[in-house]
Amino acid sequence: MFMFLIVLLGLIAGSFLNVVIYRLPLGESVVWPGSRCTGCGHSLGVGDLVPVLSWLWLKGRCRYCGGKISGRYPVIEMVTAVAFLLVYLKGDMSCYTVGGWILSSILIACAAIDYDEGIIPNRITYPGLILGFFISYFTVGLPSAFLGALLYGGILFSAALLSRGGMGGGDVKLALLIGAFSGFEGAVLAFILTSMMGGVGAVYLLTSGKAGRKTAVRFGPFLAAGGWLAYVYGAEIINYYLTWLSYF
Numbered sequence: 001m002f003m004f005l006i007v008l009l010g011l012i013a014g015s016f017l018n019v020v021i022y023r024l025p026l027g028e029s030v031v032w033p034g035s036r037c038t039g040c041g042h043s044l045g046v047g048d049l050v051p052v053l054s055w056l057w058l059k060g061r062c063r064y065c066g067g068k069i070s071g072r073y074p075v076i077e078m079v080t081a082v083a084f085l086l087v088y089l090k091g092d093m094s095c096y097t098v099g100g101w102i103l104s105s106i107l108i109a110c111a112a113i114d115y116d117e118g119i120i121p122n123r124i125t126y127p128g129l130i131l132g133f134f135i136s137y138f139t140v141g142l143p144s145a146f147l148g149a150l151l152y153g154g155i156l157f158s159a160a161l162l163s164r165g166g167m168g169g170g171d172v173k174l175a176l177l178i179g180a181f182s183g184f185e186g187a188v189l190a191f192i193l194t195s196m197m198g199g200v201g202a203v204y205l206l207t208s209g210k211a212g213r214k215t216a217v218r219f220g221p222f223l224a225a226g227g228w229l230a231y232v233y234g235a236e237i238i239n240y241y242l243t244w245l246s247y248f
């Protein structure tokens with residue numbers, strides 16, 4: 001029963017993230033006016049806004065103009081719900097879990113906006129960074145959060161300097177934020193995981209001059225995936241790795 005409520009919370013959060021992902025890059029308010037069809041502008045009612053189900057029920061089309069509604073809306077809602085549930089299964093009811101829900105939301109929004117637009121908005125990373133330090137006080141501890149932010153932000157800042165525009169300031173700020181939420185060890189692991197997921201290739205391309213300003217790599221989704229895994233499964237991944245090492 002309680003898990004059902006967590007999934008519901010995740011779906012609702014995901015529904016809000018869809019609004020953020022669509023409106024923030026346009027400079028629009030995320031709270032006003034209410035949701036509208038992006039095709040015809042008709043304001044949407046409660047029946048149009050039930051996460052995932054409305055989309056299925058309306059077969060991915062607007063009730064008013066018949067225009068197609070992207071399948072990404074229900075996907076973002078489901079991904080958020082699954083992320084919320086996995087964080088809860090790991091942390092039960094705790095500050096760690098609340099922090100994980102906030103971090104999941106931030107990472108999903110940043111990954112999607114960077115994927116679409118090639119930017120990571122300050123309007124997410126600045127407040128997110130402050131929240132991260134605040135929550136770290138109850139989880140990894142402030143000193144660890146500062147070290148993590150400094151380390152991960154520093155690495156990406158160096159990479160941004162070397163790449164001369166291929167990697168942006170938004171990536172650096174997102175790395176700072178991930179470090180603040182996950183602490184020093186988490187930041188180290190996040191960096192390793194992100195690098196393994198294709199980041200190494202991107203950094204090589206950028207620093208070797210094979211790719212430059214015009215081929216800016218959209219790094220946000222990699223940062224988000226690595227950061228999330230490090231926050232939620234950091235201990236497991238490190239244990240697994242040490243066990244594996246002990247066979248040699």
Ligand SMILES: [Zn+2]
Binds near residue numbers: 041063065
């Ligand atoms: Zn419409």
